[in-house]
Amino acid sequence: MKIALLGYGRMGQTIEQIALKRGHEIVLKVDENTKSYDISLADVAIDFSIPSVAFNNISTCLTNNVPVVSGTTGWLDKFSEATELCKQNNGGFIYASNFSLGVNIFFELNETLAKMMKNLSQYQISMEEIHHTKKLDAPSGTAITLAEDIIKHTSKTNWALDVTNSELEIPIVAKRIPDVPGTHTVAYTSEVDTIDIKHTAHNRDGFALGAVIAAEWLVGKHGIFTMKDVLGLK
Template identity: 85%
Template structure:
């Protein structure tokens, strides 16, 4: 495939390495210093940019009939617009807050555990996420996906970055530490015990590989998809 990288930071460079290893070609590398580019050079685009430009990147791809995979978080107030544009243009689009295979298994485990814990009111739920200091959004998109999975399967109604007395909220602690690729944990605590599940990324390679696999899967497909579609889970 001829791939356009929209965003050429740490993740973009890691995606480039893995894409080349898998026999693909990088035809565009777009970063904050790129003034203009021709997206039509590419068979597919992978967007790991920044929140303020992600929607414009995705729209440009869809308007030019170039399928796009996006892992940028922090722009989801315009996600429905992107879905509508994809459907209008009969394009191909995958968004995921996290492309790692392990994290997507963790998402499923999180929802299953939430269902089991739903009626056990003695347990207080909380979440923690840790990322590198250059991550711009907090909480992470992965943490929000985890929280939404719990909300869908429990009596919780929302999440918050502050600990309050509101029992319908899931408190999330977001930490930023140098060179941490990503750690997410969900804890259920009672007076007698604690149940917790945790995913720790050791490098960015898992995220990058998942994004390239998603791009390979998306070629020649039309519609709005998720990693569940890609992985068949």
């Protein structure tokens, strides 16, 4: 499989290492210094760029019939445009706030717990996410996904960063600490106890492996997919 890497930072470099180990070829490495490139060289593209260029990267892929996997967060105000472009071009597109296989299992646990807790009003919901200091967005896309999945099954209507004691919002605390790949905790706290679930990434390999697996799965398919499709969780 010929892969284009759109974004060649730490994540792009980790994806490259894992893709090569799995027998794939990297035909493009695009970063902020790349002036022009031919995306048609690739069988599939993996976008881990920055919010300001992610939509343009995805558009370039979809208008050139190259399926694209995107893990860039912070650009989702244009997500509906990307999905419409995918439909218009009969393309293949996967977006995930987190491609880690473990995190996607964590997403399922989070939804299951939310369903179990929805009628227990004595428990207050809160979330915390910790990432490295170079992460540009806060809260993380993973935290937002966790919050949105809770909202689907509870009386909460929104999430909010760094608030406390909100009846309708899920408070999220975002911390930035050097060299932390990503830690997410969801807690339900009452006067008598706390129930929490937590995912801790030890390195970036899990995110990168999941992105490569998603790219392998996407080649030859048409439509808009998620990691639930890739992992057969639907």
